[in-house]
Amino acid sequence: MSIRFDGKVAIITGAGGGLGRAHALEFARRGAKVVVNDLGGARDGTGGNSAAAEAVVAEITAAGGEAIANGSSVTDDAGVANMVQQTMDKWGRIDILVNNAGILRDKTFIKMPIEDFQLVVDVHLMGTVKPTKAVWPIMKEQGYGRIVVTTSSSGLYGNFGQTNYGAAKLGVVGLINTLKLEGQKDNIRSNALAPTAFTRMTADLFPADTEELFSPEAVSPAAIFLASEDAPNGIVICAGAGVFSMAQVMESQPVALGREPDTAEKIAANWSKISDMSKAEARNLGGEHLTGLVNQLPGRK
Numbered sequence: 284m285s286i287r288f289d290g291k292v293a294i295i296t297g298a299g300g301g302l303g304r305a306h307a308l309e310f311a312r313r314g315a316k317v318v319v320n321d322l323g324g325a326r327d328g329t330g331g332n333s334a335a336a337e338a339v340v341a342e343i344t345a346a347g348g349e350a351i352a353n354g355s356s357v358t359d360d361a362g363v364a365n366m367v368q369q370t371m372d373k374w375g376r377i378d379i380l381v382n383n384a385g386i387l388r389d390k391t392f393i394k395m396p397i398e399d400f401q402l403v404v405d406v407h408l409m410g411t412v413k414p415t416k417a418v419w420p421i422m423k424e425q426g427y428g429r430i431v432v433t434t435s436s437s438g439l440y441g442n443f444g445q446t447n448y449g450a451a452k453l454g455v456v457g458l459i460n461t462l463k464l465e466g467q468k469d470n471i472r473s474n475a476l477a478p479t480a481f482t483r484m485t486a487d488l489f490p491a492d493t494e495e496l497f498s499p500e501a502v503s504p505a506a507i508f509l510a511s512e513d514a515p516n517g518i519v520i521c522a523g524a525g526v527f528s529m530a531q532v533m534e535s536q537p538v539a540l541g542r543e544p545d546t547a548e549k550i551a552a553n554w555s556k557i558s559d560m561s562k563a564e565a566r567n568l569g570g571e572h573l574t575g576l577v578n579q580l581p582g583r584k
């Protein structure tokens with residue numbers, strides 16, 4: 284069964300190039316009306332104009348699709364409000380929001396100016412929160428919405444020189460962990476995509492001859508699936524070069540050690556048991572963690 288978005292409206296942030304552009308073209312090819320948002324700045328977030336977004340709109344319309352450009356920054360409250368208003372004025376609904384905009388300010392933690400940490404958190408985390416917050420009441424009213432956030436293996440697992448980026452990228456996973464619960468009754472589903480692609484963001488990390496293999500177009504099918512009618516809710520998909528997997532936080536079986544003065548020593552003595560992930564389980568919400576803990580208390584087993 285083919286996935287189509289006829290009659291649906293999708294906002295894609297940071298869609299003037301790289302992954303966002305590939306997502307925008309694919310959503311449009313599948314019938315969505317697309318808002319191509321992009322600030323048009325440099326990789327480190329400096330500068331900006333709407334030419335990049337307009338060029339992608341021209342590509343979509345040339346291929347017979349429908350799209351409009353928006354040059355707002357996802358960090359700017361008035362700009363985000365304007366983007367949502369522009370979409371509502373044009374098409375009267377918002378079904379899909381793909382939060383994709385991003386920048387880098389890599390440095391080791393010791394050398395990282397706090398301003399670079401703040402800016403990266405502002406763009407990736409708050410630049411996801413603000414558009415999501417702006418479309419949420421519209422999706423709730425419609426009784427339909429699909430939110431995609433863009434995380435990263437750097438956030439899920441770590442990467443040298445990316446404390447700012449990694450913290451922000453795991454932050455968006457924390458966001459969907461609760462949005463998945465709060466959106467459930469209104470058919471709003473929230474998921475995360477962890478891409479791997481050759482773009483201007485990663486061009487200096489990949490060997491040049493991998494550009495075609497790791498094309499952004501090879502990631503977009505995951506964005507399409509996460510924004511589809513039958514999307515899952517609250518999951519993380521990793522996607523690169525046409526290879527897909529799911530990432531999840533898992534918890535080992537809880538071990539009750541008591542509350543004696545030597546409990547720290549008991550943790551050390553039992554560390555291999557506590558850290559044994561062979562029977563690890565995922566939790567769907569924080570309360571499930573608490574239940575697992577309470578079930579280990581004396582008299583409860």
Ligand code: NAI
Nearest residue numbers: 297301302322323324356357383384385435479480482484
């Ligand atoms: P890119 O640099 O080609 O695209 C990012 C786009 O976001 C640019 O067009 C830029 O102008 C736009 N942008 C930046 N700040 C903005 C703002 N404040 N408001 C609106 N637009 C803004 O990079 P790429 O690789 O396409 O990245 C897309 C997303 O995927 C980012 O969130 C990135 O962190 C994430 N990602 C990419 C990976 C990769 O392997 N390329 C790996 C993991 C995550």
